[in-house]
Amino acid sequence: MTLPSRWASQFAVLAGLLGAALALGWWFGGAGWWVSGALALYVGNTLRHVHALDRVLDGHKRFLLFETRGLWAEIFARVDKLRAKARNRKKKYHRLLREVRESTGALSDGGIILNSNHEILWFNPAATRLLGLDPATDIGHRLDNLLRHPDFVAYLSAPKGDGITVPSPKDESGWLTVQIIPYGKEQRLAIVRDITHETKLERTRRDFVANASHELRSPLTVISGYIDVLAEDPDMPAAWATPVAEMERQAERMTRILRDLIELTRLESAETAAGHDFVDVAAMLKPIATEFQGRGGPAVAIEIETDAALLGKESELHSIFYNLVNNAARFTPATGSVRIVWRADGAGAVFEVIDTGIGIPEEQIPRVTERFYRVDPGRSRAVGGTGLGLAIVKHALQRHDGKLTIRSREGEGSTFSCHFPKERVAFRSAAGQAVL
């Protein structure tokens, strides 16, 4: 191990000092005194430097230091360098922090940082604008004390899904979505977005569809009426029989589409969840099965494994069951089969329609509940669907707190399952009384 030169010179100074003291002691006598004096000189000088270092570290100017070389000069030079570096780093972080502040300030979405206790640690100016939070007073308050909508409070304690929509606390007709994103150690980021405009657009679209469907229905009724009369007219030339029959079919299809559209808009715009009427599922499924059995399509079997009933709206539940069975029957060849299953499971009850039909390609499964989405456009129209059945099923099911899952394999068949939660399931006791 080699000694750094600064230490070597320091030891040389000490050795020189001691040597001189010994020489003087030998010359004049009293060597002990001379050595003590030399050591005192050395300690004094060291203390002076330590004092200076202390002051420098306190942030004072350097003073009374004359060396340009040696141990102390180098120590001070290194302290200076470290301090300059720290200063630069501090400046850099300041700049970075300012940039982050400015960019989050410019965001149009509100951002709020919360700790695990829902207490506000920080928020940006957009959060002030959207929620009325006050930067002077609200840091440290719980967010659910200031944004008190019951849905939001429930969401904050158990965030799931893509956030929640709540009315704006500041703007009477405004709507906000809030999404909670956990990050880091027990911290959470709440992103607040103003969706007033989107909500209005969505409503305009819905109103338009609803109005258009209603307006189209009356003229269509008149047209269908005359077509019916024409079709039954015995004096009609034979050449007209086919066109009139086609007109009748198309008019009927149009009526169905309009009816489904009206039903769908009604389901979409309903704000409250479906009611809790007692609905006997088995009694509802049997006539549906009978209807499809008599159509000469695929074999339809019905398996009732539970006597559970549902609490919901009868017409909407009927429309869920009917649409799913209808769908399966249309996409299954006459040689195939459709099974209708009603069973209980741990989470509640399940209604399933299992067919051996043409199936759905995997990448299209998430899209089949979209309005007018068709896996194979030519084929679907040929089998006479409205393109709205599954969309109606999805919305009606949502209003019953249920969930639709679809499993399918192309060429082998599909399984559509409606899962109903426990709260919606009821049983009829022996006395004929509904019990929960």
Added chain:
Amino acid sequence: MEVEDLGHHISRRFNEDLERVRNSVLSMGGLVEEQLDRAIKALSDADSRLGLQVAEDDVKVNRMEVSIDEECSRILATRAPTAGDLRLVIAIIKTITDLERIGDEAEKIGVLAARLASVERPTTNYRELRNLARHVKQMVHGALNAFARLDTKGALEVVKADDTVDEEYESIYRQGITFMMEDPRTITRMMDLTWMARALERIGDHAKNICEYVIFMVHGKDVRHIGIKNIEAEVEQGSRRVESGS
């Protein structure tokens, strides 16, 4: 050392208890706000189903009041709070009573809105009433915000706003009488409308009460029935004391 730890533990639990009950008051407030909001929406959208739903959901508010009340009794019995803590518990007990009453008035509005939904509506769609409702909603919102932030200045603003609400109620009432004298066929509808305005005006009073409890909780001064000027003076004095730190 052990004894100290235990003492610390108990007071931490105590703090958590107080904090929890305060939070549940505010979630009850959130529920009441939503009830009021939906009741008013039922009126402006002529949605009778929503109105009846509001009436039905009032039990949720009542249930919360009972559970918070029990929690407060438990804290009083087991912790024997003093000074600021005691004021907090007292203010909470009073606040939930007023919140529950606001819930009752919202229920009333919901039922009346459901009834009005099926009769003929004036061309203004009850503009005066909706205006009054907006002010009252802001008052309730402001009162709960003041409670959450312990903000006496905000509380004072709400107390002041109550005068405007009273005036608006007065004018709706007079207008109703005029209509009824002009055309007796409108009497049923106008009576319902007056009742609704009355319910809103009462909600304003309850919001004002909550603000007075906030001032009591923060400054320890009872400011009921002393007039707005005196309340203002108390709040001013109280916040000066807080600022000077004594």
